[in-house]
Every structure is written in C-alpha cells, then in structure tokens.
Amino acid sequence: MELFSIHRDLSLAAGKVKAKKRGTDGHVSHLLFGYDLLIFTKGSAASIKKINNILEMLAQNTGLLINKDKSKIIFSKGCSNKVTLLQVVGGDRR
Numbered sequence: 001m002e003l004f005s006i007h008r009d010l011s012l013a014a015g016k017v018k019a020k021k022r023g024t025d026g027h028v029s030h031l032l033f034g035y036d037l038l039i040f041t042k043g044s045a046a047s048i049k050k051i052n053n054i055l056e057m058l059a060q061n062t063g064l065l066i067n068k069d070k071s072k073i074i075f076s077k078g079c080s081n082k083v084t085l086l087q088v089v090g091g092d093r094r
Helices: 002-014 045-062 082-089
Strands: 030-033 036-039
Touching: 002 045, 045 082
Parallel strands: none
Antiparallel strands: 030 036
C-alpha cells in the first residue's frame, strides 16, 4: 500500500489527480485501514482515470487486486457527472 501512497502523492504533486479540498486545512487524498483503502478525489474523469491507472500498476507490481464486487463509489451531493464517472470505472458500483 506504500507503493499506492507514493504514486498517489506524486500524481497530486504533478497535478494529474485533483484532491478533494477539506475546508481551508488542505486535503485528504486517501486513508488506509488494514486491507481497506478509501480514496478521495475531485469528480473529474481525468482524476478517476489516473487513479485507475495507479491501481492497475499496483496490481501488476504487487499482485494485490481490487475486488470490484466489494468496491463502492460514493459521490458528493454536488457531483453532476455521476453517470460519466461510473462509465470511466467500468460499471455501476453505487
């Protein structure tokens, strides 16, 4: 999971992934709990695609696969492009 954290931080620094702002105190990009991973990001197709690329790279390099049947996407109330973002990740995981 450290590999994911490093690549996520690099993507944030390079501007390839946009963080979800949390007030004026900055942002939280992801949280790790044992075998669980929570990812927070702006609701843009580019950010979602980059996160998917990082997760695929993680799987290729570590053998850790994302169980998409147990995965869930939660949108903020203000997200207006939910259908498009679900298509980017490949299905309906609400």
